[in-house]
Amino acid sequence: MRGGALPPALLCASVGLALAFAPRRAWLPSLVTVTLTTVVFAALPIPANWLEGVFLGCWASVAATAAMVHLPRDMAVSGAVGLSFNAGLWSGAEVALAGSRLDIAKALVCVLMLVPAAFVVDWRAPIIVKVVASWLLAVALLAATLQVLPVTPGYLPDHMD
Amino acid sequence: MSGASRVSRAVDFNATGYGKGLFDVNASGQMTRCSHSRVAIAACAAVALFTGSSAEAHMGTGLAGGFESGFKHPLTGADHLLAMVSVGLWGAFLGRPLIFALPVVFPAVMVAGAVMGMLGVPLPPVEMGVALSVSVLGGCIAFSVNAPVWLASLIVAIFAIFHGYAHGKELPSAADPVGYSLGFVLATGSLHVLGIGIGLLNHRPGGVRVTRGLGVLIAGAGVWFLYKAVAF
Numbered sequence: 001m002r003g004g005a006l007p008p009a010l011l012c013a014s015v016g017l018a019l020a021f022a023p024r025r026a027w028l029p030s031l032v033t034v035t036l037t038t039v040v041f042a043a044l045p046i047p048a049n050w051l052e053g054v055f056l057g058c059w060a061s062v063a064a065t066a067a068m069v070h071l072p073r074d075m076a077v078s079g080a081v082g083l084s085f086n087a088g089l090w091s092g093a094e095v096a097l098a099g100s101r102l103d104i105a106k107a108l109v110c111v112l113m114l115v116p117a118a119f120v121v122d123w124r125a126p127i128i129v130k131v132v133a134s135w136l137l138a139v140a141l142l143a144a145t146l147q148v149l150p151v152t153p154g155y156l157p158d159h160m161d
Numbered sequence: 162m163s164g165a166s167r168v169s170r171a172v173d174f175n176a177t178g179y180g181k182g183l184f185d186v187n188a189s190g191q192m193t194r195c196s197h198s199r200v201a202i203a204a205c206a207a208v209a210l211f212t213g214s215s216a217e218a219h220m221g222t223g224l225a226g227g228f229e230s231g232f233k234h235p236l237t238g239a240d241h242l243l244a245m246v247s248v249g250l251w252g253a254f255l256g257r258p259l260i261f262a263l264p265v266v267f268p269a270v271m272v273a274g275a276v277m278g279m280l281g282v283p284l285p286p287v288e289m290g291v292a293l294s295v296s297v298l299g300g301c302i303a304f305s306v307n308a309p310v311w312l313a314s315l316i317v318a319i320f321a322i323f324h325g326y327a328h329g330k331e332l333p334s335a336a337d338p339v340g341y342s343l344g345f346v347l348a349t350g351s352l353h354v355l356g357i358g359i360g361l362l363n364h365r366p367g368g369v370r371v372t373r374g375l376g377v378l379i380a381g382a383g384v385w386f387l388y389k390a391v392a393f
Contacts, residue, residue: 127261135346138268142342
């Protein structure tokens with residue numbers, strides 16, 4: 001089992017954390033972008049044999065987006081919207097191939113991590129958000145690595161099955 | 162160098178108002194809130210030391226589940242639990258930037274160790290490395306070792322490889338590896354935060370002695386784990 005709401009939810013959560021370091025005027029366009037893109041891509045007929053690539057893209061996006069919190073300067077508005085588009089693209093594609101409509105809602109709710117993250121950044125403790133982002137980064141790297149390594153993950157049948 | 166001066170680089174938690182009034186001395190001889198805190202911490206340490214066994218966190222069998230299984234995993238093995246708490250506690254001793262850098266370094270390097278574990282890259286006996294991490298980190302706390310940033314990061318990174326390796330070997334057998342990883346990383350991070358929280362005691366009267374005493378207990382437990390790893 002590896003589909004469902006968890007991969008897009010983690011991607012949306014990492015977008016929420018990254019947006020906490022973007023200017024406030026970037027929030028609304030970014031939230032609209034990630035919502036619309038997710039819904040649109042979830043409705044597209046994506047070929048089933050793209051599944052591995054979509055998962056890999058999803059995890060790579062989680063890692064890249066979570067790493068954005070370590071940028072030395074605040075994110076530009078265009079950067080925030082671009083990040084949101086990328087997140088929506090991979091989230092929607094993952095839901096289209098291995099999720100349900102309810103998973104879209106579950107995933108998009110996680111963008112609201114922005115609210116506590118922005119509060120913590122305003123509270124002059126951005127390092128807390130960076131620590132949490134490093135946890136997401138670790139999970140994404142583990143999941144992506146597991147997919148490309150020559151091991152048999154528990155969700156696939158092995159030679160005994 | 163006294164214990165108080167050794168923690169001079171630590172974050173000034175008094176200035177932030179954390180735990181104000183927690184450690185007032187009761188002249189009448191009744192149990193104070195400070196005593197309650199110390200008793201609670203000692204109880205937690207005792208529970209951590211005696212409820213799990215060193216091998217529990219790294220048995221690597223029957224990983225059926227996802228998030229719940231991953232979250233419980235670090236909490237049910239005393240070796241992993243004590244090492245994670247020690248990372249946070251030592252970070253609290255060392256102060257900025259290590260108080261937050263160590264909890265970032267650990268999961269990042271742990272991923273590298275996990276990949277090595279999944280690939281089956283040869284490594285010295287992992288149980289010994291994990292046991293050594295408990296004793297060394299406990300010792301660093303007990304002696305208030307004021308390591309420079311690079312050295313503290315290197316020590317934590319080396320031990321993170323062993324912890325990651327142990328869990329990486331188990332990860333492929335989990336039915337829901339993503340949920341398992343998420344639970345595992347969150348529990349690990351929470352234990353770091355718990356260690357930092359215990360480290361807040363450093364800025365209270367007698368707090369350094371309590372945390373250094375915990376360091377002695379942790380180091381002792383690490384020596385016991387090491388003995389078990391070597392003997393059995």
